[in-house]
Structure formats: structure tokens, C-alpha cells
Amino acid sequence: MKFHEMTAHELSALMQQGQVSAEEITRDHIKHVEQVEPSVCSMVSKTESIALDRAKEIDQKRASGEVLSPLAGIPMGIKDNISTKGVRTTCSAKMLENYIPTYDAHVMEKLHEAGGVMLGKLNMDEFAMGSSTENSRFFTTKNPWDLSCVPGGSSGGPAACVSAGEVVFSLGSDTGGSIRQPASLCGLVGLKPTYGRVSRYGLIAFASSLDQIGPFTKDVEDAALVMETIAGYDRRDSTSADVAVPRYRDYLNQDIKGMRIGVPREYFAEGLEETTVSLVKQAIKKFEDLGAIVEEISMPYTAYALAVYYIIAPAECSSNLARFDGVRYGYRDETAEDIFSMYTKTRAEGFGHEVKKRIMLGTYALSSGYYDAYYKKAQQVRTLIKQDFDRAFETYDLLLTPTAIGPAFKFGEKSQDPLSMYLSDICTVTINLAGVPALSMPCGFVNGLPVGLQLVAAPFAEGTIFKAAHAYEQATEFHKKRPVLEV
Amino acid sequence: MTQYEAVIGLEVHVELKTKTKIFCSCSTEFGKAPNSHVCPVCLGLPGVLPVLNKKVVEFGIRTGLALHADINRRNKFDRKNYYYPDLSKNFQTSQFDQPICEHGALTIDLENGEKKVIGITRAHMEEDAGKLVHNGNTISVSSGSLVDYNRVGVPLLEIVSEPDMRSAEEAKAYVDELKKIIQYIDVSDCKMEEGSLRVDANVSVRPIGQIDFGTRTETKNMNSFKALQRAIDYEIARQIETIESGGTIVQETRTWDDERGMTLSMRSKEEAHDYRYFPEPDLAPIVISEEWIEEVRRQLPELPQSRRSRLVLEDGLSLYDATVITDTLAMADFYDRVRMGIDDAKSIANLLMGDLSKSLNELGSSVDESNIDPAHVIELIRLMYDGTISGKIAKQVIPEMLKTGDMPKKIVEEKGLVQMSDEGALEAIVLSVLQENPQSVEDYKNGKDKAVGFLVGQVMKATKGKANPGLVNKLLKEKLSLN
Numbered sequence: 001m002k003f004h005e006m007t008a009h010e011l012s013a014l015m016q017q018g019q020v021s022a023e024e025i026t027r028d029h030i031k032h033v034e035q036v037e038p039s040v041c042s043m044v045s046k047t048e049s050i051a052l053d054r055a056k057e058i059d060q061k062r063a064s065g066e067v068l069s070p071l072a073g074i075p076m077g078i079k080d081n082i083s084t085k086g087v088r089t090t091c092s093a094k095m096l097e098n099y100i101p102t103y104d105a106h107v108m109e110k111l112h113e114a115g116g117v118m119l120g121k122l123n124m125d126e127f128a129m130g131s132s133t134e135n136s137r138f139f140t141t142k143n144p145w146d147l148s149c150v151p152g153g154s155s156g157g158p159a160a161c162v163s164a165g166e167v168v169f170s171l172g173s174d175t176g177g178s179i180r181q182p183a184s185l186c187g188l189v190g191l192k193p194t195y196g197r198v199s200r201y202g203l204i205a206f207a208s209s210l211d212q213i214g215p216f217t218k219d220v221e222d223a224a225l226v227m228e229t230i231a232g233y234d235r236r237d238s239t240s241a242d243v244a245v246p247r248y249r250d251y252l253n254q255d256i257k258g259m260r261i262g263v264p265r266e267y268f269a270e271g272l273e274e275t276t277v278s279l280v281k282q283a284i285k286k287f288e289d290l291g292a293i294v295e296e297i298s299m300p301y302t303a304y305a306l307a308v309y310y311i312i313a314p315a316e317c318s319s320n321l322a323r324f325d326g327v328r329y330g331y332r333d334e335t336a337e338d339i340f341s342m343y344t345k346t347r348a349e350g351f352g353h354e355v356k357k358r359i360m361l362g363t364y365a366l367s368s369g370y371y372d373a374y375y376k377k378a379q380q381v382r383t384l385i386k387q388d389f390d391r392a393f394e395t396y397d398l399l400l401t402p403t404a405i406g407p408a409f410k411f412g413e414k415s416q417d418p419l420s421m422y423l424s425d426i427c428t429v430t431i432n433l434a435g436v437p438a439l440s441m442p443c444g445f446v447n448g449l450p451v452g453l454q455l456v457a458a459p460f461a462e463g464t465i466f467k468a469a470h471a472y473e474q475a476t477e478f479h480k481k482r483p484v485l486e487v
Numbered sequence: 488m489t490q491y492e493a494v495i496g497l498e499v500h501v502e503l504k505t506k507t508k509i510f511c512s513c514s515t516e517f518g519k520a521p522n523s524h525v526c527p528v529c530l531g532l533p534g535v536l537p538v539l540n541k542k543v544v545e546f547g548i549r550t551g552l553a554l555h556a557d558i559n560r561r562n563k564f565d566r567k568n569y570y571y572p573d574l575s576k577n578f579q580t581s582q583f584d585q586p587i588c589e590h591g592a593l594t595i596d597l598e599n600g601e602k603k604v605i606g607i608t609r610a611h612m613e614e615d616a617g618k619l620v621h622n623g624n625t626i627s628v629s630s631g632s633l634v635d636y637n638r639v640g641v642p643l644l645e646i647v648s649e650p651d652m653r654s655a656e657e658a659k660a661y662v663d664e665l666k667k668i669i670q671y672i673d674v675s676d677c678k679m680e681e682g683s684l685r686v687d688a689n690v691s692v693r694p695i696g697q698i699d700f701g702t703r704t705e706t707k708n709m710n711s712f713k714a715l716q717r718a719i720d721y722e723i724a725r726q727i728e729t730i731e732s733g734g735t736i737v738q739e740t741r742t743w744d745d746e747r748g749m750t751l752s753m754r755s756k757e758e759a760h761d762y763r764y765f766p767e768p769d770l771a772p773i774v775i776s777e778e779w780i781e782e783v784r785r786q787l788p789e790l791p792q793s794r795r796s797r798l799v800l801e802d803g804l805s806l807y808d809a810t811v812i813t814d815t816l817a818m819a820d821f822y823d824r825v826r827m828g829i830d831d832a833k834s835i836a837n838l839l840m841g842d843l844s845k846s847l848n849e850l851g852s853s854v855d856e857s858n859i860d861p862a863h864v865i866e867l868i869r870l871m872y873d874g875t876i877s878g879k880i881a882k883q884v885i886p887e888m889l890k891t892g893d894m895p896k897k898i899v900e901e902k903g904l905v906q907m908s909d910e911g912a913l914e915a916i917v918l919s920v921l922q923e924n925p926q927s928v929e930d931y932k933n934g935k936d937k938a939v940g941f942l943v944g945q946v947m948k949a950t951k952g953k954a955n956p957g958l959v960n961k962l963l964k965e966k967l968s969l970n
């Protein structure tokens with residue numbers, strides 16, 4: 001097997017055995033990036049030289065007998081909305097095209113400590129708004145399984161990059177499905193952790209009460225490894241939780257006999273493709289074979305989730321993105337002659353269509369006279385949605401649903417129809433509103449394109465997800481399949 | 488002619504004197520080089536998050552307790568959204584519908600000796616904005632502006648009164664008392680000129696007897712107590728004149744132009760911002776425990792109103808004296824400590840308000856910053872009581888005491904300032920003064936009593952001020968009546 005087809009735990013074992021150095025692994029990946037990146041287009045910035053320096057450092061440390069993290073020397077990629085000190089962080093936006101952060105996000109500090117080797121910053125929908133990465137202001141990223149299809153979004157770059165073997169794992173962010181949906185479309189494991197599990201310090205905010213950083217990996221064990229590294233309390237994020245981080249690898253290779261799994265019927269609503277339904281049903285059967293008790297349940301407030309999401313997320317975004325005004329950093333229209341025209345021109349040109357649409361939606365929802373009818377009502381319904389989950393987790397260890405309504409779609413297929421694009425988030429946004437953790441993993445293929453299932457747990461029960469996901473993964477072969485890229 | 492009455496409510500912003508800013512660990516120090524007290528958080532760089540400075544909440548609780556307000560056990564921050572370059576995030580993190588304090592009150596002393604209770608609607612925590620320097624008069628006509636973000640994130644407490652005041656004098660008394668309380672509880676310096684105390688005035692007028700309020704205006708930008716009073720008086724007069732001449736008052740924000748002595752329209756109600764308040768998603772709601780409140784309550788000093796009453800009722804001082812003594816916590820505490828050693832409130836008050844304050848002022852110092860302790864003053868008053876020194880000598884001792892920190896007794900001894908009370912010695916001096924000033928003796932005999940004063944002065948001069956004044960008077964009168 002080639003290095004760029006291997007997982008982090010496999011490569012780590014090879015390095016520990018002295019069979020390969022971090023530098024060799026890094027060079028192999030850089031070479032692979034050169035070959036496939038022109039067709040995949042997942043990277044906004046490449047950081048090969050920094051990566052090689054870091055890889056050499058890791059090799060020296062290992063040679064001197066230091067005990068290293070399993071992620072030491074592992075090539076990784078980072079979504080371009082996570083602040084990296086000294087490395088351009090654009091959010092795939094014209095507004096931040098030349099913005100270089102002066103500080104590292106909390107997750108970057110954690111990954112640097114662990115010895116991760118960053119090969120590049122990854123493409124996304126502008127400011128994480130979108131489901132196909134077609135909203136990047138720079139270029140579109142292709143799905144490695146079929147280059148005429150989207151990789152999903154908004155973390156299309158991080159998904160495509162791992163799927164194509166350019167990096168071993170990546171970090172994305174998930175506000176309404178932006179990790180899980182592209183993971184599903186690219187045949188990867190993607191986890192949105194519990195709200196508060198991973199510090200958001202340094203993540204350029206889209207919707208503060210929904211955003212979480214999480215990993216894209218080739219298998220469940222790698223997801224557990226990355227989570228052990230990036231999860232945990234950070235005093236700089238007041239919404240991060242002071243809850244101990246378990247050793248997630250302890251949940252692997254466990255028996256799931258007697259585990260109770262609920263399947264909410266509302267997640268199999270109209271619009272879901274038949275082929276996806278049938279693959280998810282086969283997965284349910286597999287869980288039952290493994291000894292889980294699977295029952296259909298009802299979560300009645302699911303029906304309101306999209307409406308609630310499309311009020312709360314734009315409202316928070318309208319305020320979070322107000323700072324991009326041309327005054328301190330980022331794009332500024334230099335032709336403006338007064339402060340008002342500087343604001344309006346800068347923002348009219350600096351933001352793309354989708355971002356402006358959401359800012360306007362959110363501004364409207366927060367306006368005086370509309371606040372009670374929209375934002376406040378949405379928050380009240382959000383509480384009811386959370387209660388749906390609280391009730392479900394009184395009885396069930398996990399919930400199982402589809403992740404996306406179907407496999408990857410063609411470029412342009414949905415971008416002309418925003419409502420169908422929004423509707424495609426139906427299975428994922430509810431999870432962000434409830435703040436619970438959820439993981440997407442492959443459960444089959446339709447015409448060669450991967451399809452994912454979603455496992456959802458109670459807050460801070462990521463371990464339970466890993467346990468079930470690993471058991472299912474060990475009983476199936478989907479995670480072993482890699483896309484064939486013609487280079 | 489219709490008689491009008493003014494209705495005034497005030498919004499007071501005080502800058503809290505925490506060491507660090509409200510949401511980051513930058514220093515709050517005033518007057519440093521532009522943009523030297525900034526970090527990613529207060530600059531609002533992409534991806535940063537606020538962390539609440541607990542001291543700000545403590546100061547909020549302390550202020551609430553001092554203003555007899557309810558402390559909301561659960562309160563929260565909201566975002567107030569508007570665009571301005573001095574705001575690094577284009578929203579101000581503030582408190583909207585759940586402030587830390589509500590329903591307080593403060594008592595002011597009116598000129599006629601009555602007391603009046605002014606209601607306090609609420610007090611809430613928020614962050615300050617930065618400072619713009621335009622190379623033109625305003626941002627819209629300037630060719631360029633510079634921004635200093637040092638003040639961004641300095642914690643503020645906005646204290647909103649009920650519309651309970653009826654004149655500029657009452658408004659001034661309210662701000663005066665509020666300032667005093669805040670200085671007593673040590674949460675702010677309240678320097679109006681430095682901007683650590685800012686007052687906006689809501690003013691309306693109505694015919695006396697009318698229950699409904701008239702339309703109000705909000706006036707900003709008063710930089711001194713004097714400006715506050717002038718602006719309110721101007722606004723009252725302007726509104727009455729407008730109504731009398733058949734016009735109507737427009738609800739608007741106005742700005743005080745100190746040079747021209749008038750208020751000017753800034754923006755109308757229609758142009759007012761829609762701040763689109765919503766709960767700050769980056770901060771958890773603030774939960775305040777009973778224990779915390781009790782702990783803060785225990786540390787509260789006795790407040791000005793209560794001190795004044797005590798000094799009047801128990802010590803027998805006049806309201807004026809009591810007010811002057813309690814003007815600052817330092818002086819009030821100093822008085823109390825001297826009072827423990829001397830059982831004569833009036834003498835203490837006279838000395839503290841008179842010669843001591845005068846000497847302190849000359850040094851530009853205050854009682855808590857000076858070299859002396861209450862023990863100095865106790866000893867000084869005792870020296871006057873036992874006749875060792877006169878009040879006149881005390882005037883010489885005080886500056887020396889402030890300069891060196893030496894005890895009064897030591898100064899008196901070293902400088903030979905002990906009062907001359909030896910009757911025989913003084914008699915000789917008195918006789919020689921009378922001999923040298925026959926004209927004054929003649930004047931006295933012709934009924935000019937003032938001549939005694941002159942002769943006393945001559946004796947004091949001859950003794951370098953050390954003669955016991957009572958004894959000199961007695962001896963002079965004896966000798967003059969013999970003549």
C-alpha cells in the first residue's frame with residue numbers, strides 16, 4: 001500500500017517501528033499533491049516548506065527517544081476558516097484574500113503540540129456558507145470519486161483533500177452539516193463534536209451557537225485519535241466545556257450487543273433518495289446483526305429545524321460578519337470617498353452572493369419589530385428540538401439516520417435552486433441546533449459514489465459513537481475503498 | 488401664562504477601574520501611546536472570543552448594592568449592532584433586557600434642606616469603544632481618520648435614572664451624589680474631564696399639573712458639571728420657547744456645543760439606529776450566587792448619605808460641614824479616626840476643612856496621599872487644648888508636618904514654637920509696646936476699641952507669634968484701663 005492511501009494509525013505504527021520517517025511520508029504526500037491537486041483543487045494555500053521543516057523536527061525528536069503523539073509526523077490539512085499564525089487564512093473569501101492571522105487557533109496549538117504536519121489550507125464555501133463548495137470565491141473543489149461532482153460543503157476542501165489522499169486527515173467546521181455532508185459525499189468519517197467539546201478560539205465564526213470544529217479521517221480510529229488531541233476545555237472560549245476528555249481509543253473494538261439505537265422516522269422524509277434509504281436500511285440490518293436493538297422513534301420537532309436554522313444561523317452571521325468593514329484588515333474598496341461608501345462598497349464587493357443573502361436574512365430577522373416573531377420564536381422552538389433529543393436519549397444510546405439526501409451531485413445542479421440546496425441539510429442541521437455530537441461514515445455506494453449514515457449521541461457521548469461506528473466499520477469494507485484518480 | 492415644569496432623567500456611564508479590560512487581559516491604563524493596549528480579542532480579529540472579567544461583575548454588584556438595587560441573580564450580555572470605526576467588531580457587547588442591577592434609588596439633599604429620592608431604573612455592564620482622530624471636523628467631511636483602540640473593551644457601567652429630576656440643580660445634585668457613592672465604593676475614578684464619567688440627559692417639559700410626560704430629547708457631550716447644568720437649562724428654555732411659540736418638540740438626540748452655549752440636533756428618531764439586540768452567543772449567562780453578593784456586601788464602606796446624617800445627628804455638625812467632610816471617603820475616614828481621639832467634632836471639622844485642607848490644596852495633595860496620620864492631627868489639637876500652641880502657631884505647624892511627616896510636638900519643640908504663657912515676661916513686653924505706641928493708647932481712650940487689635944498684633948510681632956493671645960488681651964486691657 002502507498003503511504004498516501006494509509007491511515008494515521010497505520011503510518012504512526014510504521015514510524016514507531018522505524019520503517020519510515022516523517023520526512024519520507026511528508027515528501028510522498030507532497031508528491032501526491034502535485035499529481036492530483038490540479039484535478040481535485042482542494043487547497044487554497046500550500047505550506048510544503050513549513051511541512052518539511054516540521055517533519056524533520058519530528059524525526060529528530062523521535063531519534064532522540066522522545067515519546068510522540070500518534071499524530072506526530074502525520075500530514076494534515078486545515079479548513080481555511082481556522083486561524084493559522086503566519087499562514088494566510090481566507091475563508092475562501094475575497095474579503096480575507098490576503099489576511100494573515102497573528103495568532104493560532106486553539107486546535108492549531110493542540111495539533112502543533114502533537115506534531116501534526118500541515119500541508120495546506122483548504123477550500124470551502126465562502127465563510128462556510130453553502131453545501132457544495134461552489135460558493136468559494138476562488139475556485140470549485142472536485143469530488144475525487146467523480147470529478148464532475150461536488151465534494152459537498154461547506155468543508156468541501158477538507159473532505160476532497162483526505163479522500164484524494166493529499167493529506168491523512170483534515171479539520172473542518174460544521175455549523176449545519178458542513179463536516180458530515182461532505183464526509184458522506186466523499187466516503188469519509190466526519191465528526192461534528194458536542195457543542196463546547198472543541199474550543200472555537202480561532203475559528204472564524206459563522207454562527208457562534210452552532211459552529212464546531214471536527215475531523216475528517218479515513219477511518220474511525222483516526223477520528224478517535226484526532227479528537228483525543230483537539231478536544232478539551234479552553235479558557236479562551238467561554239462556551240467550551242470543562243468536561244474531561246476520555247481516551248476515545250478505549251471505545252474501539254468493543255461489543256455493541258444490547259446497544260439501543262433509535263431511528264427517527266422524521267429523518268426519512270420526502271426528498272430523500274430511494275437508493276440512500278435502502279443503503280441506510282442495510283446498515284440498520286448490520287447493526288442488528290451485531291446485537292444492537294434498533295427501534296423506530298419519533299422526534300416531532302424535526303419538521304421545524306430547517307426554519308429555525310435559517311433564522312438563527314443568518315442572525316448570528318449578520319453580526320459576526322459585521323467586523324469585515326475594510327477598516328482594520330482584509331479587503332477595502334480604495335475608491336470610496338467617505339466612511340459610508342467605504343462600508344457599502346467594501347462589503348458589496350468583498351462578499352459573495354450567498355454571504356450577502358444570509359447577512360440580509362439575519363439582519364431582517366433581528367430587526368426591531370421582527371425580533372419576537374423570528375429570532376425569539378426560533379430560539380423557543382430550538383429548546384423544543386433539544387427536548388426531543390433529551391427524551392430520545394433517555395431510552396436510546398444512539399440515533400441512526402442518513403447524513404445527506406443522496407450521493408454527490410453535479411456542479412450547478414443545485415446552485416440554481418437554493419431551496420433544494422437548503423433542504424439537502426435536513427438531516428444535519430437539527431443536530432447543530434441540539435448541540436449533540438454526530439458522525440457520518442460510509443455505508444455503501446450508488447453508481448460508484450459513496451453514501452453516508454449518521455450516528456448521533458447525547459452530549460459528550462462521542463465515545464458511544466466511536467464504539468458503534470468502529471464495530472460497524474470492522475464488519476464492513478466500505479472504508480477500505482479509495483477513489484481512483486486518473487493522473 | 489402657562490407654568491412649565493421640567494422632567495429630567497439621566498444616563499450615566501462610569502468607566503470601571505479594573506486593571507484589565509472586560510473581555511481580554513489588556514491593560515486599561517489611560518493615556519498610553521495609540522494602539523499599545525490591544526490584542527486580537529479587543530481588536531476583534533477574525534476568530535476571537537470574549538472572556539468575561541469577573542472583577543467587572545463584582546464592581547456591578549457593588550454598585551448595585553450601594554444604590555439599593557436588586558441584583559439579578561441571572562443576567563446576560565447582548566450584542567448591540569451598529570457600524571462605526573471606533574467599534575472593532577461593529578457591535579458593542581452590552582446588556583439589553585437582563586441587566587445586572589434594577590430598581591435602585593439614591594437620595595439627594597435639596598437646597599431647602601429637604602431630601603429627595605431619585606429612582607434608578609437599571610445599571611448594566613458594557614464595553615467602551617475606541618477613539619477617532621479626524622483630520623477634519625467630523626468623520627464625514629474628513630479626508631482621513633485615525634483610530635486608537637486602547638479604550639475598546641474598557642469596562643463601563645451605564646446607570647439609568649428614572650425621570651425623577653425637575654431642575655438642572657437636582658440633576659447636578661444627583662450626579663454629584665452618584666459620583667460620590669461610586670468613588671466611595673472604589674469602582675471608578677469618575678473623572679468627567681478624562682471621560683471616565685459621562686452623562687447624557689433626557690429632558691422634557693410639561694405644563695405644571697399635567698400627568699403625561701412631554702416629548703423628550705436626549706442631550707450628549709457635556710464634559711463638566713457646569714456644562715451639564717447649562718445644557719439642561721438651555722434645553723428646558725428651548726423646549727418651553729418652542730411650545731410657547733406654537734411649535735412641537737421633536738424626539739431626537741442633541742449634542743451640547745459648549746462654546747456656543749447651545750444644544751444642536753444630531754439625529755432624529757427616524758434616523759435612530761436599529762441596534763438589532765440579541766443575546767451574545769459567545770458568552771454564557773452570568774449566574775450570581777447569594778454567597779458572592781453577601782461577600783461583596785460585607786466589603787461595602789458606610790456610604791456618604793449615612794455618614795452625613797451621622798455627623799449631623801450624632802456629632803452635631805452643620806449639614807454644610809458634614810457634606811464637606813464626607814466629600815471624599817479618605818477625608819470622611821480621616822475625620823472618624825481623629826474623632827476617636829478628640830471629643831470635639833466642631834474643632835476637628837474646622838481644622839480639617841480649614842487650615843489642613845488649605846495646606847493640602849497648596850501641595851496638590853489629599854489626606855490619603857499625604858505624610859500624616861490621624862495621630863498627627865490628634866496631637867496637634869491636644870497641643871492647642873493644653874495651651875502649648877495657639878491656633879496661629881498651628882497654622883505654621885501644619886505645612887511643616889505635611890512636608891516632613893514629623894509629629895507636631897517635635898516640630899513645636901525643634902522650632903521653638905511653644906506659646907509664651909509666662910505672665911511676668913509678657914507683662915514687660917506689653918508695657919514696652921504701650922510705650923512705643925502712644926497714639927494707639929490715645930485712640931483707645933477716645934473710644935476706638937480697634938486700637939486693641941493693633942496693639943495685640945504688635946505684641947505678637949515682638950514675640951514672633953508665640954505669645955498666648957488670650958493672655959496678651961487680658962494684660963493689655965488691664966494696662967490700658969490703668970492708664
Ligand SMILES: [Zn+2]
Pocket residue numbers: 508511512513524525526527528529530640
Ligand atoms: Zn485586548
